[in-house]
Amino acid sequence: MFLASLPAQVDITPNDSGLPGIAQLRTIVGAVMTIGLVLAVLALIISAIVWAVGANSSNPHLAGRGKTGVLIACAAAVICGGAVTFVNFFWGVGQSV
Template identity: 75%
Template sequence: MVDIDPNGTGLPGIEQLRVIVGAVMTVGLILSVLALIISAIVWGFGANSSNPHLASRGKTGVLASCGAAIVCGASVTLINFFWNVGQAV
């Protein structure tokens, strides 16, 4: 029987890599908020100017930016969940 677990201290630089990944997650969340604001503005312009194509693009952007924020926020939980599923196989 082989029993191997992730080793958080096995290689130098692991802690710095965690800091970098956390910073990238923060940048992703900030960009999601920016995309949400821009998409909402586009949606509003499209709705007020009777331009259904522009309004549709704005709605799609709002949904995409919310989806990106969900993925950024839940990424650690998703990876841990699938890690546990893989360990149960």
């Protein structure tokens, strides 16, 4: 009885004109992505310097911290640069479920 009253298919897609300010929000998100990429490059440069100083001063702890910083900066750049691609990929996966 109850199951017969449910709709057979729900078809909802993102609406980019439903709320005011969507264009400004896209601009803000793009600016934040740019800031994130610039900060990732800065972190990479600083971490590489720390790694070099640690390696040249025979300080394994400092060199290890520099290596960790380089890896984290590279991961942050990948995440910032690929955020749109990641979201679109998982959106497609969700749509195929």
